[in-house]
Amino acid sequence: MLKRPAKTKTLSRSPKRAAASSSRPKAKSVPQYTFVRETSAPKALALDELDYNILSALRENGRMQNTTMAEEFGVSELTIATRLRRLTENGVVRATAQWDFASLGYQEVMFVDIYVRDRLVEDVAADIGKLEDSIVILGLVGEPQLKVMVAARDFQHRHDLLFGSIAKIPGISRTDITICLDIEKWRADYVLVL
Amino acid sequence: MKKISELDHKIVQALSQDARKSNREIAREIGISDTYVRKRLLRLQENGAIRIGSVSAILNLGLNFVAEVMVAVRPSGVSDFIALASKIEGITLIAKISGKYDVLLSVTVRNIEEFEGILANQIRSHPDVLDIAYHIVKTVYKHRSDIAAIREPK
Numbered sequence: 379m380l381k382r383p384a385k386t387k388t389l390s391r392s393p394k395r396a397a398a399s400s401s402r403p404k405a406k407s408v409p410q411y412t413f414v415r416e417t418s419a420p421k422a423l424a425l426d427e428l429d430y431n432i433l434s435a436l437r438e439n440g441r442m443q444n445t446t447m448a449e450e451f452g453v454s455e456l457t458i459a460t461r462l463r464r465l466t467e468n469g470v471v472r473a474t475a476q477w478d479f480a481s482l483g484y485q486e487v488m489f490v491d492i493y494v495r496d497r498l499v500e501d502v503a504a505d506i507g508k509l510e511d512s513i514v515i516l517g518l519v520g521e522p523q524l525k526v527m528v529a530a531r532d533f534q535h536r537h538d539l540l541f542g543s544i545a546k547i548p549g550i551s552r553t554d555i556t557i558c559l560d561i562e563k564w565r566a567d568y569v570l571v572l
Numbered sequence: 573m574k575k576i577s578e579l580d581h582k583i584v585q586a587l588s589q590d591a592r593k594s595n596r597e598i599a600r601e602i603g604i605s606d607t608y609v610r611k612r613l614l615r616l617q618e619n620g621a622i623r624i625g626s627v628s629a630i631l632n633l634g635l636n637f638v639a640e641v642m643v644a645v646r647p648s649g650v651s652d653f654i655a656l657a658s659k660i661e662g663i664t665l666i667a668k669i670s671g672k673y674d675v676l677l678s679v680t681v682r683n684i685e686e687f688e689g690i691l692a693n694q695i696r697s698h699p700d701v702l703d704i705a706y707h708i709v710k711t712v713y714k715h716r717s718d719i720a721a722i723r724e725p726k
Contacts, residue, residue, distance in 0.1 A: 423632065425633075433626070433628065436625065436626035437625050437626050437628075438625060439624065439625065440591035440592070440624045440625045440626045441591050441592060441624055468632060469629050469632045470628060470629065470632050470633060471626050471627070471628050471629075472590075472591075472626060472627055472717070473590065473591035473592045473624075473625075473626045474587070474588050474589075474590075474591050474624075474625070474626060474627055474717060474718070475584050475587035475588045475591055475622050475623070475624045475718070476588065476622060476623045476624075476625070476627075476717065476718055476719060476720045476722065477584060477621065477622055477718060477719050477720070477722075478620060478621055478622065478623070478719075478720065478721065478722040478723050479719060479720075479721055480621075480723060481576055481616075481619075481621035481622065482576075482719065484719075487667070489667075489669065489676065500711075500713070503711075503713040503714070504713070506713075506714075507713055507714045512714060513714075513715075513716045513719060514712075514714060514715050514716070515712070515713035515714040515715075516638070516640065516707075516709045516711070516712060516713070517709065517710050517711030517712070517713055518640075518707040518708065518709060518710065519707070519708040519709075519710050520707070520708075522707075524713075525640055525707060525709075529719075556669045556670055556671050556673075556676070557669065557670040557671075558667045558668070558669055558670075558676075559667075559668040559669060559670060560667065560668040561665070561666070561667050561721045562654050562657075562658065562666040562667065562668065563654075563657075563658050563663065563664075563665060563666035564664075564665055564666075564720055564721035564722075565664040565665070566623055566625065566627070566720035566721070566722060567625055567626060567627055567628060568627065568628055568630050568664050568680070569627050569628075569629060569630065569715045569716075569717040570629070570630050570631055570638065570680075570709075570712040570715045571629055571631055571712050571715055572627065572628075572629035572632070572717065
């Protein structure tokens, strides 16, 4: 499943040349150097202390009852429900269950740097995204264009994933594979996009 | 631990969509008893196979700058460096890696200035750090929220 971020920073460059040309009578095709990336920056929701309290309670126990939270924070149950709905609907939080890598049979984690040629990076990302074993796919500034975290069950699976599934995706000109030897810290309560 | 059964998968799947569903709702969806749902969930949690909590979308919390940092560290200093990095708020992932660099860090902060600050004042100034390289993230194409490293490292 591919999650396309509706939120990436807007980066606009208006070089002097473009600015200068606008003061003159418009030529037929003035090269436009303005580069706007996707949509505007996400508007962060304004959160107060109660919101943060709810967030941290949920982090510890995603199934904590509204009544328990209401008692703990000294507000009404309705307030909790309203706040929770606002946080959820704005994509700030989701109460969820997560599997540990090992319980899904994953033994290894790898980071694969991917160099893309002759194809749109987002199309390559979409193809990688279809693989169940791709956990995180990041688009980078410059090269490599993509950094992918993949998980494998064993030696054979790792091989098939890297040299079967990923290597066969069109547009990938080179990969750099880094084996993860140990995960020392993982903020399970954070994802980049929901 | 024991193998995860098909039923376990179904229960957790239902929960991962919305953990605030009651055991009864889940039980009804799958067609089993709610006592069984409660028992299995408790068991899975005790084993560290699952976490029932919440996830926040970093980008919706106003943290707009994401970078992947690779750090080469003098072998004798790796654990010390990791201990330091673990204390830095904006670091969401620390992994030991193979290859030219030894440690990979995912850094998520408000802006580039904050990132530069962490890099200069905390990472680069560590006496065992030999080399740093980083990539700035511009797009997040996928981030599975149903999987995490939950078990304590051995």
